[in-house]
Amino acid sequence: MNIQRKVSMRSVLAFLSIIIINLPIIAIVSRVNFSSNSNWKHFKQYLLPDAVSNTLLLVIITLLLSGTIGVLLATAVALFDFPLKRFFEWVLYIPITIPPYIAAYVYAGMLSYTGVIQRLCRDWDISLQPQWLDIMNIRGAVFIYSITLYPYIYGVVKSFLENHSGNFIDTARVLGYKPIKLFLKVILPLIRIPLIGGFMLVMMEVVSDYGVIKYFNIQTVSSTIFNSWFGMGETGVSIRLSFYVMIFIIALQVIEEIMRGRKKYNLGSGRARPITAIKLKGFKRYAMIFFLILFITVAFLIPVGQMVVWAILAFQKVSLANLSQIIFNTLLYSTLATIIILILNILIAHSRRWMSTKSGFIMSKLTQLGYSMPGAIIAIGTITIFVAFDGLLHPLYRFFDPNAKKLLLSTSVTMLVFAFVVRYMAIGYNSVNSAFAKVGLKYNDAARTLGISRTKAMLKVELPMLKNSLIAGFILTFIDILKELPLTLLLRPFNYNTLASRVYEYANDERIHEASVPALIIIFLSILAVILLVRINSRKGGIKKK
């Protein structure tokens, strides 16, 4: 009886936090209206076909491309040993620090008439068709998404391969599998689960992105949601559309869960052997290094180098007033939101282990809903909820201060931080949950036989074991919030600026040179976070050491 009561208390807490973070989504969904009015008909006739086909095209090709890049890079780094491997291992994470909309502006600018490539061609009298360099189309968008989002896949696949596939790969090698056969027959089936997790993140990023597609003027579901709500003042169409997107993503996840459910992947004991990296020799070694350098150049060095040049050109025109305040704001609230996300995720992942598979699944999906809707829609839901909260709590405010204003929470940073939590729970959840799933219940049970409570066992025994995965989750979430734009724009209190909002203010006015200055600071801060992530990851495996 005693145990049962405790289990339910833990679940209550977890459920409660899930419900609270889903309030903005409930606020939006409660406004869904399925009647077919003239706006919906107009939308269906003129916008829907393009929006759906473009979105599907973008998502599918981006998944293929970023998946290929991510898996190949992760496999290369995990399976082989070559000079500078340690260096490349972390450098390959770095493109995640470039927000896709910034990469879009930079690449489009570079390839434009005034950009460096066409200028050089003019100087050297090489004639070029401008269409050859046109990146502002679906192909270009796929390119931008792939080079900025592949690290989500690279990261999960690499750490999975390194930590869990040693036995399989060594066995296959003993059996004489050639690299290609090894890749197709052993590695691909093995990494299916982490790969799908990475795909989900990339897909949700692409589906809800608005920056790249707006600049490239590609009609997608997300742009239609924005244009019909904010452009036409028509909330009906956009709410219904975001609802469908959410349902679509949930459906995909359910299908994935069912498919995975049939094949239980049990990786045996926790004592998975690390992979034995094969030393590359001679020509192969140089080819590998050459390709990695080439890739990093395209995905990172070129765009960032261009931004540095622009930043120098425009430096004098950029207002740097309050810069330290802005950086402080950005760091403080990104950190705060990330810590909350981590704590909630620990709570949820911890209690999920005692639930039936089904309710555990439902719970984990409910933590991720906020990530499947466009940011601006979440923002509107959040304001609705906070204004309502303030209405409810106003008597309380007045109890403390008779002159208290009504909109207290909704004019404070609380609202913004809350929205960050709603939106980015999914990012942290993946690493936290997989970490908890990995250790299972055995340590907790063992600790309990020593007479401490489950929660205490989690805090004292499991958290220290999972430290690395948790910090990885923390940093990924932190970087995402650092880059975040729509929520900040819409929910910020008076006089509150972040680096991303400064980027937007310049970029929106088509002043991309000026925008490079704050954008570079975002990238710089994120790189610091990545370096931290890699240093922690390279202190190998928490479990094994203990």
Next chain:
Amino acid sequence: MKVFKSTTLLAMGLSAIMLFTGCSSTSERPSENNSKADETKPKVVNLYTDRHYDSDDKLYSAFTEETGIKINVVKGKSDELIERLKTEGADTEADLLITADVGRLHRAKVSSLLQPVDSQVLKTNIPENLRDKENYWFGLTKRARVIVYAKDRVKPSELSTYEDLANPKWKGKILVRGADSVYNQSLLASFIETMGEENAKKWASGIVANMARAPKGGDRDQAKAIAAGEGDIAIMNTYYFGHMLNSSDPEEKKAAEKLAIFFPDQNGTGTHINVSGAGVVKSAKNKENTVKLLEFLASEKAQKSFAEANYEYPVLKSVDSSDLLKSWGSFKEQPISLSKLGELNEKAVKILNEVGWK
């Protein structure tokens, strides 16, 4: 135990729904006695703005220096700021809404988010067609949406009206940004007013047929595409051209120098203009200060800054445009009431969709 858990889930869900519906009904209650402590109120104006220029920030500091009134700013996109105002309702802290397009001001007005302002200064400084008939909003700067052409390939004598751009002789020559651009929506709205819905639609589909490429990028990208030879003519706003001519990138300057501005419809209805402007929020708690700020923004000092720092046309007649704007010459403006652009916005958006303007 499993049964117990699902009941917990159900109970939590229900209580959340109750909490939520309870909340929303509370929020709909009209709130009273908001400002009891008028005497102790600090001197502030709370501003929601869609203008993101650093030069505007300088103007606000100048205002604070002059009057001691502090300005608190939230910068965002006008549509989303309007949505936020709607949600915050009577309790909003915002006093003034500034947008970069008159259609949005009109939308704020019809959504009952603004209140009229009776100010002699504003009435004298701002021409009648650039402010709301009932004084709900006031234009602060003018923008002209003009034709920009390649000097080496197009003779100005070949250009005349917007309508002419739909002529098949320009097939494959015209560059213009996407249908989601509010400037394009307002341009088309003005044609619905001047030439009627049918003709406006014909014009839009004529432009689509003449486009040099699928619309993409911003206004500056259209100008760059002319320089690159992708097309000969762009429809764009004047101040972007001004920014290009003064760009920190010498290449952009060079590209802009290959182009020139043409003010269309000078023998007909006149060139399309739009304003960026402001309206006092309906439940503004600092109305007096807010009106002071509005009057300041319509004053000579502020108008001069708009013209010089951002290449916009001042609304105050006594203020000279910047030298650059003067060099482009003066022009005849579309005489229609700008409120119309807001009223016809939805129709314009639908037409753009219908004719396949991406």
